[in-house]
Amino acid sequence: MKTIDVTAHKRREREKTELFLLLEGIYRYYGYDFRDYVPDYIMRRVLDQMKYLGVGSITALTERILHDSACLSHFLDSLSTHVTSMFRDVEFFATLRKVITEKFRNQSFIRIWHAGCSSGEEVYSLAIVLRELDVLKKSRIYATDMNESILEKAKSGLYQLDAIQSYTKNYIASGGIEDFSSYYQSNYGNAIIDAELKKQVVFSKHNLVTDGSFNEFNIIVCRNVLIYFNKNLQTRVLNLIYESLALGGILCLGQGESIQFTTQEACYRTVDDGARIYLKQR
DSSP, rough: OOOHHHHHHHHHHHHHHHHHHHHHHHHHHHOOTTTTHHHHHHHHOOOOOOOOHOOHHHHHHOOOHHHHHHHHHHHHHHOOOOOOOTTTHHHHHHHHHHHHHHHHHTTTOOEEEESSSSTHHHHHHHHHHHTTTTGGEEEEEEEESSSSHHHHHHHHTTGGGGGHHHHHHHHHHTTTTTTTGGGGGETTTTEOOOOOHHTTEEEEEOTTTTTOOOSSSEEEESSSSSGGBOHHHHHHHHHHHHEEEEEEEHHHHHHHHOTTTTTTTGGGEETTTTTTTTEOOO
């Protein structure tokens, strides 16, 4: 017969209650809703914040966050996913290049939403693809994230020069046709993205969890965001995306994400399963 560790069980139940109160407090006081994020992911971030602030309980962390907006900002930074790079997932960008050529090259205007854009590396990668296909000038990319501080970094287009070598390899592997160095300028150890790429990008704050649709788009890129949401929240966000995507438009998800077994599955046709690109057919 399996023995139950009563003390450990009570501790876990207490932590669940404390976590619920923390997330409920953040939602009610600040309007950020993390209640339907994957619990294990949230708990890891909470434990990191407790260690960073030197507090011994989630309740103590809750008090700090509710009374100090700077603590909230740091917590938001920890929850925002910044694991990104230019031309990350070369198969996706190689396939996207082909899809845009086949479907949108002759379209008069291409409206794109890059949801959960983080620090902007993949946004500028997309802008480079559009430029090389000679459609950037008739495109507009709306790049959004819930985190204002990370959006400021994205707007700056300023990245560490020592990362450029790997970015260049990704670019070439994804089918890039120009000299990658033509897309940035070097300045004191930093790479500054070409201003021409920035012209067609609008960075703005948008929270997938709490905000609604704000336009109709031909392409929606929402990669490696849904994996942090539970099933209910994934369904809600996929509904938002569906409402925002034009008929015949394409949806781009991350490697660990899919519309398979979702309520919207029948509304899409798979363009490329490996690259997680889907076409809205109804």
